[in-house]
Amino acid sequence: MTTPASASAPAALSVAARPLVSVLLIAYNQERVVADAVRSVLAQTYEPLEILISDDASSDQTFAAIEAAVQGYAGPHQLSIRRNTVNEGISGHLSRLAGMAQGELLFVAAGDDMSMPQRCERVVACWLAHDRRPDLIATDLADMDEHGVTHEHMAPTDLGAYRGLDDWLKQRPWLIGAAHTWSRRLFERFGPMLPGAIAEDQIMTFRAILSGGALSLREPLVRYRRGGLSRKRRYRSVAELVGRMRDGNHHALAESAQLQHDADLAGVGREVQAALAPKLAREQFVQHMFDAPGTAERLALCWRSRQVKRGLRVRILLYTVCPQVYAPVIWLKRMIRNR
Structure with a gap:
């Protein structure tokens, strides 16, 4: 099954039309910046929203920073924080949270990035406008430096151009998984990711292309921090x-x-x-x-x-x-x- 090419989100939703969705915020050794990420998901305008925040057995004070950031939160969203006793890596960590989440859509959020307040609102509206068919929606991003200053608009590959396996075989898309949203049914169909895979973006996009399809929402709804865990670090020896x-x-x-x-x-x-x-x-x-x-x-x-x-x-x-x-x-x- 396929979905149309890149999309624009429609107008605001009525309260009755709003499905429960979940944000999966994963963090690891990000004590200096994780509070910004946490505050950005707590500030989401969409309701009803479940927020799962999880630390992947950090060796620094990341979990303490998460606790401090949520202390006293009395907003409308369902909130849960936790931490792993053993490091699971990005794919394993997200798989664990996806298995815990109750929402129909699962928003991926990284502990060093920031979601725009309207991120969930816009993606849900886009999904419903496409009759809930897409199994993955990717948004554009805004490049953010280490000081939190936003720079250029980042536009990964238009996933709406991928009509099936043949398109994927011709050219793998360029992706940034921190701006991805999955349907719950996609995860349930294929199950948790196998141990050892460092990144989930290609895996989940591949699954979506083989399933209900994927599309791109051409709005920069995630502020993507330069120098995060996913960057290529220079070797010194x-x-x-x-x-x-x-x-x-x-x-x-x-x-x-x-x-x-x-x-x-x-x-x-x-x-x-x-x-x-x-x-x-x-x-x-x-x-x-x-x-x-x-x-x-x-x-x-x-x-x-x-x-x-x-x-x-x-x-x-x-x-x-x-x-x-x-x-x-x-x-x-x-x-x-x-x-």
Whole structure:
């Protein structure tokens, strides 16, 4: 099923037409900025609204900052705060909250971003205007610097252009999950995300495209903070570079497994398996190279893995056998940045 292209939200809703919706605000080591995020969801104009705020076992004072931000709240929204005893990561954390939520729509909110007061109001109106068909609605964002100053309008890929699997296979969309809203039925159909996937945006959008469809609401309803947890941080040493490569490999394999799992549920497993095969071969090669016990085994893997491009095989061989060859490059980049 498909939905129209990018949409504009219609006029305000009558009280009787308002479904219960939920905001899922997740936070992790964001003690300096999480209060702004909390206040922004408490200030939502939409009712009825359930707000679930959860700390993912932060090592700093994030949960204390959340408690302080909600202290004395006497507004109209249903409010619940909690914290995990063990870090679950973004996908696991959101899956847990989605399983707890009661709303028909589930708004994703990050602990370092801010939702505009009318965010829920506008997205719900848009969803109802499309007869509740879309399973995911993505809004635009406003770029916000570390001081809270808003800059340019950010417009991710127009999801209304994706009419089905073929469009997704041609080109994956550019997404920012912090401005996404899911239908509850989408989560119930596919279930919690598998452990290990670092980000939910591609996974949930893929699910929506295979289900009731996705669309984009071209209004900047989220202020997206630069330098948040999702940014690409510069590595400072060879060991950090290698560690991040291994983490990236782990997450890529987990995401591929999730996409394949969801495709199988939707009855398009063969098509997706064929599309994912080249990337899966690369990531499995990287995993096996890092896990190999010695140089001889890695050389043998490079020789056998002819389906992987030669340049990648050589590069991973260097990373796994003699990563210090990259130390001068890291040092030079750091010197350039410092200047």
